[in-house]
Amino acid sequence: MDLRELGKLDNILVAIAEKRSLLANPTYVDKKQEEEVLLQQLEKKLREKFGNFILEALQDVHDEFCPDNEVLPPLAYLAKKYIIKKKRGSQITYETDFNEGIPVESDDYPGEPARLVIVPRPPRILLQVGERLREEVWRAR
Secondary structure (H helix, E strand, O other), X not given: OOHHHHXXXXXXXXXXXXXXXXXXXXXXXXXXXXXXXHHHHHHHHHHHHHHHHHHHHHHHHHHHHOOOOOOOOHHHXXXXXXXXXXXXXXXXXXXXXXXXXXXXXXXXXXXXXXXXEEEOOOOEEEEEEOOOEEEEEEEXX
């Protein structure tokens, strides 16, 4: 994937992360219906432009880390709410709570609760184990 397309993917993921986080806030009521429509449009754009690319990445991740689990559509791996983290100056990255993502049975962490989640900045897939470990298992390049 070239740098320009990578930027487009990241921008869509950031916009989805921000909309989902906004809508997950129980006190948010202003223009909620309008925001939900915008979120659906962003998710459709992600599916159409990058769905196959992300699906291939998810298949590779599943093959390596959790081969006994079925690969789901990419939107299923997006968190309901994202946490914004600032690193060195004004660089922003995103994380999620450990309960976000799709539950999987990881070969590397047998018997431990694990989840896969897609996060932006940069576009990547994290394997979250219990409430103690986040491992980046794929990064868009």
